[in-house]
Amino acid sequence: MTTPGSPPASSSSARRCHNAALGVSRQHLSRLVAQAGDQVLRIGKARATRYARTRSVEGLGRTLPVFRVCESGDVVPDGRLHLLWGRQTYWDRGGTGDLFEGLPPVLVDMAPQGYLGHGFAARFPELGLPPRLGDWTDDHRLLALARRGEDCVGDLIIGDESFARYLATPTVSVEPTAYPDLARQSSTIPAGSSVGGERPKFGAFSRGRQVLVKFAPAADTATASRWRDLLWCEWKALQTIAAAGIPAAAASCRDVGGWRFLEVDRFDRAGERGRRAVVSLFALNNEYVGGSNSWTAAVPALQKAPFSLADPDAARIRWLDVFGQLIANTDRHLGNMTFFLEAGNRIRLAPAYDFLPMFLAPTAEVVVRRDPQPAPPSSSTLEVWSDAAQWALRYWSELRSNPDLDEGVRTFAEESMTAIDALASRVAPTKVAAPLWRSGSSDIVAKKDGPVAASS
Numbered sequence: 001m002t003t004p005g006s007p008p009a010s011s012s013s014a015r016r017c018h019n020a021a022l023g024v025s026r027q028h029l030s031r032l033v034a035q036a037g038d039q040v041l042r043i044g045k046a047r048a049t050r051y052a053r054t055r056s057v058e059g060l061g062r063t064l065p066v067f068r069v070c071e072s073g074d075v076v077p078d079g080r081l082h083l084l085w086g087r088q089t090y091w092d093r094g095g096t097g098d099l100f101e102g103l104p105p106v107l108v109d110m111a112p113q114g115y116l117g118h119g120f121a122a123r124f125p126e127l128g129l130p131p132r133l134g135d136w137t138d139d140h141r142l143l144a145l146a147r148r149g150e151d152c153v154g155d156l157i158i159g160d161e162s163f164a165r166y167l168a169t170p171t172v173s174v175e176p177t178a179y180p181d182l183a184r185q186s187s188t189i190p191a192g193s194s195v196g197g198e199r200p201k202f203g204a205f206s207r208g209r210q211v212l213v214k215f216a217p218a219a220d221t222a223t224a225s226r227w228r229d230l231l232w233c234e235w236k237a238l239q240t241i242a243a244a245g246i247p248a249a250a251a252s253c254r255d256v257g258g259w260r261f262l263e264v265d266r267f268d269r270a271g272e273r274g275r276r277a278v279v280s281l282f283a284l285n286n287e288y289v290g291g292s293n294s295w296t297a298a299v300p301a302l303q304k305a306p307f308s309l310a311d312p313d314a315a316r317i318r319w320l321d322v323f324g325q326l327i328a329n330t331d332r333h334l335g336n337m338t339f340f341l342e343a344g345n346r347i348r349l350a351p352a353y354d355f356l357p358m359f360l361a362p363t364a365e366v367v368v369r370r371d372p373q374p375a376p377p378s379s380s381t382l383e384v385w386s387d388a389a390q391w392a393l394r395y396w397s398e399l400r401s402n403p404d405l406d407e408g409v410r411t412f413a414e415e416s417m418t419a420i421d422a423l424a425s426r427v428a429p430t431k432v433a434a435p436l437w438r439s440g441s442s443d444i445v446a447k448k449d450g451p452v453a454a455s456s
Contacts, residue, residue, distance in 0.1 A: 038062055041082050043090060043097065053085045057139050060146050060159070066091070067157040069166075073273030081107075081158065087138060103138050105283035106341070110152035111141035115198050116186075124148050151203070154268055154341075155275035171272050174204050180257045183215040199227075203266075210269035218258025223362040228260040229405050234356035235262055237327060240395045244323075244387075245435065246316050247351040267340075267351050277341035278350055282334035295321040295337050296380050313349045315436040319384040320352055326374050326392035326420055328359035328412075360412060367408065372416040376427050387435055389424050393417055 033040050033051060039062075043050045054062045060083075068078040079093035081104075089100050098104070103111075112120040113133065121129040127147060129140050145152065146159030150166035157163050174182065186202040201214045214234075216227035235253040242248040250265040268278045285292050288306060292298035295317050302309040317337065324332045336354045339347040359370055374392075377385035399405060399413035 041084065041090060043099070052082075052088075052090065055083050055085050057083055057142060059143060064142070064146055064159045065163070067163050068277075069155050069157065069273070069275040071270040071274040071276060073271065075157075075163075075166075078156065083142075100287065102287075103141065105279050105287045106154055106156060106277070107141070107145060107158065108283040108286065109278070109280050110145055110149065110154055110156065110158075111136075112144055115200055116202075120144060120148075153278065155277045171205050173208075174206050176206060176254060176256055176261065176263075179204075179213060179215065179261050180259050182213070183217075183259060183261075186215075205272065206263070208271070210266045210272075211263045212266055214262040214264070216260045222367045223365050225406060226360065226362050226367050226409075229409050230356050230358075230361060231260050231262040232402075232405070233360075233399060233409070234354075236398055237329075237355040237357075237395060238264075238352065240391055240398070241320070241323070241352050241355060244319075244391045246319065247349070248355075249351040249353040264353060267338075267353075278338050279341055279347065280335050281337035281339070284339070285334050292334065295332060295334070296378075298334070298337075299380070307347075312436045315384055316349055318381050319388050319435065320355075322377070322381050322385050322388040323392055324355060326389060326416075327355070327395055328357035328372065328416065329355055331356075331358040357412075360409060369408065370412065372412065372419045374416065374420045374423050376423055384435065385427065386424070389420055393420055396420070 033042070039054055041052045041054050043052055056062045062083055064081045064083075066078040066081055067075050069075050079091055079097070082090040082092060084090055087102055089103055091098050091100070091104055102108075111117075117133055120133075121127070121131050124144075124147075127143055129144060130136055142158070145162065147161045148165070149158055149162040150169060157166055182202050182204065183200065186200060199214055200216075201212055204211055204213055206213075214231060216231055217224050232253050235251050238248040238251050249267055252263045254261050254263070268276050270276055281292075281295065281298055284302075285298060289298060289301040292301060299309065299314045299317055301307075303314060320337075321332060331354060338350040338353075340350050341347050359373075362368070396413040396416045400410050400417065402410070
């Protein structure tokens with residue numbers, strides 16, 4: 001019996017060798033497999049057949065149904081997830097299937113994380129999950145997804161129990177006037193249970209849109225004031241990115257009862273009940289790439305097998321990395337870059353999100369004075385650096401001229417403009433070339449030998 005991930009026997013001689021190694025005939029092997037029942041999973045057909053030993057997770061069993069919520073809101077079956085020894089999983093999608101080391105990438109993104117994930121175990125004590133997310137294994141994540149995973153990132157629902165909860169949960173529309181109460185309750189109400197990010201937030205359906213709402217309290221302290229300023233700065237950054245011709249998440253910034261709220265449209269949602277398939281660069285890097293520690297560093301790997309990243313999207317990613325660095329966004333981790341999953345294993349860059357000068361965030365509840373640190377281009381970012389620098393200057397100019405922002409933020413904006421100007425005078429060409437995306441395609445196509453388990 002071969003193990004998952006082993007090369008399939010591709011000839012009669014190879015099969016004879018395997019049978020001889022097991023000390024049984026081919027017919028005897030078939031009888032043993034049949035007797036094993038659901039403890040053995042057959043993968044592939046004919047000469048490509050492999051067999052894998054399944055395992056059972058307490059409370060879940062050996063296999064879980066997978067459901068997909070379409071953009072229309074309709075729900076369709078999307079195969080079954082089989083749990084295998086060696087912590088592998090096999091996603092059988094009816095005639096085709098994919099073998100993964102650990103969880104499929106899309107399930108990694110779905111698992112509870114960030115601010116909304118930290119209280120997950122406390123909200124659902126009946127699941128018996130470890131209090132700290134850092135102590136969770138893939139089995140814990142599967143348990144959370146299969147039993148309380150009705151509202152996760154992307155378009156999938158895992159397990160019959162989570163599916164039943166999804167069907168039983170109505171969509172309730174709220175007005176922004178209710179946001180202060182929702183903010184106070186956000187640590188205990190399981191809304192948007194797997195959306196990442198460490199800053200306080202909650203999910204809501206408001207005025208016909210599924211939104212993620214970040215917030216800063218009305219407290220009269222320097223730290224609260226700084227967080228309110230940073231929410232406005234994030235809104236302005238998304239506006240600036242969109243103006244530069246790169247898709248950015250639609251957002252609005254509003255004050256209610258002294259609180260400040262940043263509404264960000266969820267691009268993995270469509271209307272009241274529809275959903276879209278997405279996967280983060282973090283999940284792709286873990287399963288397929290490995291070793292990348294920045295957005296720009298990941299681009300070359302995505303342009304090789306098993307992917308074929310289009311040049312315009314490669315340029316967009318590099319531009320966003322440069323622009324983020326120049327506006328002091330120190331939170332450019334791989335989880336903050338996402339792709340849409342489409343039919344035929346096609347993926348394309350999703351709108352930008354979580355862009356703000358996190359360098360100005362309070363440290364240990366103290367607002368610290370900092371100096372700008374714009375970085376020069378590298379060989380990988382030289383082509384996009386000048387254009388990104390121009391938009392960064394425009395961004396800082398908007399912040400500098402906003403009298404509602406704290407003086408420390410406006411001073412930092414002024415100093416950033418000076419520093420970027422000085423750097424640009426040394427490295428920027430006299431003529432800035434038009435970015436590739438203003439006339440190019442944004443598709444990334446996964447080749448046949450590297451499935452991403454996209455929705456079909």
